[in-house]
Amino acid sequence: MTSLEQRYRKLLTWYPKEHRTLHxxxxxxxxxxxxxxxxxxxxxxxxxxxxxxxxxxxxxxxxGPESRRHWRDAVNIAAxxxxxxxxxxxxxxxxxxxxxxxxxxxxxEGALKTLAFALPYGLVALLVLLKRPKAAAVCAWGWAVxxxxxxxxxxxxxxxxxxxxxxxxxxxxxxxxGNLWVAAAFVLPAFLCAAMLAFAxxxxxxxxxTARLLGWTAAVFAVFVASPxxxxxxxxxxxxxALVAVMMVALYFxxxxxxxxxxxxxVNMQFSGWLWEWAPSTxxxxxxxxxxxxxxxxxxxxxxxxSVSDQR
Numbered sequence: 001m002t003s004l005e006q007r008y009r010k011l012l013t014w015y016p017k018e019h020r021t022l023h024x025x026x027x028x029x030x031x032x033x034x035x036x037x038x039x040x041x042x043x044x045x046x047x048x049x050x051x052x053x054x055x056x057x058x059x060x061x062x063x064g065p066e067s068r069r070h071w072r073d074a075v076n077i078a079a080x081x082x083x084x085x086x087x088x089x090x091x092x093x094x095x096x097x098x099x100x101x102x103x104x105x106x107x108x109e110g111a112l113k114t115l116a117f118a119l120p121y122g123l124v125a126l127l128v129l130l131k132r133p134k135a136a137a138v139c140a141w142g143w144a145v146x147x148x149x150x151x152x153x154x155x156x157x158x159x160x161x162x163x164x165x166x167x168x169x170x171x172x173x174x175x176x177x178g179n180l181w182v183a184a185a186f187v188l189p190a191f192l193c194a195a196m197l198a199f200a201x202x203x204x205x206x207x208x209x210t211a212r213l214l215g216w217t218a219a220v221f222a223v224f225v226a227s228p229x230x231x232x233x234x235x236x237x238x239x240x241x242a243l244v245a246v247m248m249v250a251l252y253f254x255x256x257x258x259x260x261x262x263x264x265x266x267v268n269m270q271f272s273g274w275l276w277e278w279a280p281s282t283x284x285x286x287x288x289x290x291x292x293x294x295x296x297x298x299x300x301x302x303x304x305x306x307s308v309s310d311q312r
Contacts, residue, residue, distance in 0.1 A: 005032060007042055014054025016061065067254075068297055072201050074258030075298035077208055079200035081259070082193040082266055083124040083140065084217055090118020092224035117147070121193070128203045129210065136203065140194035148187045184280065185269065192266050192287065199295040207255065220246060243267070262294045 008031050012024055031046065042050075061067055094115040120143040127136035197203055205213040223242040250256030265287035 011050040070254040071297035078262035079196040079203035083121040087121035137197040144190035
């Protein structure tokens, strides 16, 4: 194999594996047939044409009817997983107070506050499972607005912090002081959840199935509840490890890895928040971009599927 052929084969890696399996030898033959005497490298035109051709095939597959159907299913599942996740995270955090209660500290109020902030998401998830998507979306938006009002209604409660500071409810239900960006960090998940429900074509567990979805959810929830009772040296690592394990399994499936992409902004806000802490406005922009693109692909997939059905 000459060095020129090796370079051509490297350029062909821009094409999908299935395409290369069927057409690579034929393409190599055609490319080598047009080589000028003494040529040792692909021409700029050949390089551009090969890269453009590979990317166009990837784009066509990403935008094709099958891919759009996967995006539709992924957004529908993500729209259900969002309220379920926020509900279970709140319940798990409330259950985490049991460790402190065992030490004799009265923390019932904090647990109840945390649970109260989680219950609306449970109602929203229940409405989705009962196939009431419109009612679920209305409840989600209503809670997002009420959540914002509850947070921002406590403006300027701390001396010396000025009007730009407010009290917000932290994850374990303790009142802390922060600026408006901190408050936004607490209400953004509610708005992300509401937006997913509003724009998803048909929120629900299909094609995963209700039983399988609830089974995986119960397993992850059990890890979240059990982790505070374990030694802090490694118990605190269990929730993110469980989440990563579920995401790794999901990445093997066309609908799964698309659902992971759709839920990335929400996952980041709940478990790391590093991008928010680094650049809040950038995070909001990227979250909006992810939501718009995935919903557009999902809506396109719905329209495509309908057109195919109509043709039949």
